[in-house]
Amino acid sequence: MSTKVSRSAVYKKRVEKRNKAFQARKEGVYFADDEAIPKVNVNNTERPTKLKASIKPGSVLIVLSGRFRGKRVVFLKQLESGYLLVTGPYKCNGCPIRRINQSFVIGTSTQVDISGVKIPDHIDDKYFARTKQPKRGEEGFFNLQKEINPEWLAKRKEDQKTVDTALLSAIEKEPLLIEYLKAPFTLTKGMAPHLLKF
Numbered sequence: 001m002s003t004k005v006s007r008s009a010v011y012k013k014r015v016e017k018r019n020k021a022f023q024a025r026k027e028g029v030y031f032a033d034d035e036a037i038p039k040v041n042v043n044n045t046e047r048p049t050k051l052k053a054s055i056k057p058g059s060v061l062i063v064l065s066g067r068f069r070g071k072r073v074v075f076l077k078q079l080e081s082g083y084l085l086v087t088g089p090y091k092c093n094g095c096p097i098r099r100i101n102q103s104f105v106i107g108t109s110t111q112v113d114i115s116g117v118k119i120p121d122h123i124d125d126k127y128f129a130r131t132k133q134p135k136r137g138e139e140g141f142f143n144l145q146k147e148i149n150p151e152w153l154a155k156r157k158e159d160q161k162t163v164d165t166a167l168l169s170a171i172e173k174e175p176l177l178i179e180y181l182k183a184p185f186t187l188t189k190g191m192a193p194h195l196l197k198f
Contacts, residue, residue: 049082054107058114061105062185070184089164092181108198117166
């Protein structure tokens with residue numbers, strides 16, 4: 001009587017075989033001709049995510065999803081993961097320094113001169129990494145409240161103040177730009193989204 005093997009088991013076996021072939025090829029070991037080894041593309045490299053044409057450093061973006069949807073934010077730079085580093089600034093509309101996927105923003109033609117804004121080097125993808133929450137159960141029931149590290153919180157506030165101070169001085173040079181950033185983006189009756197020009 002033959003025993004059936006699940007799809008996940010077959011897939012796991014195939015992946016293990018491919019990884020074995022890849023490791024052997026890196027070490028310069030080659031298998032016999034009669035042994036079937038899947039081809040591995042060793043030249044496959046990760047490429048950085050391309051930015052939309054409308055997104056440039058200093059561009060004002062409209063957030064379409066998440067907690068800050070409808071807010072207008074200023075794009076600072078692109079992180080290694082491809083995410084966009086943006087800020088409100090916080091004093092303008094309450095949006096702090098955060099990263100966001102470019103799929104969830106609309107680029108506008110409004111530009112802010114951010115040449116005088118110095119972004120700290122330690123603000124990268126690891127800066128936004130979250131700690132694992134305790135598992136729900138008998139053991140983790142009383143540990144659901146995550147203790148916020150005061151040093152980490154003070155560091156975030158300091159970074160926010162450093163970036164916002166330089167950015168606000170650039171924004172204040174443009175008339176009505178602060179009011180524009182404060183105003184939320186909404187669609188009213190009769191507005192066709194596909195006809196709007198940003």
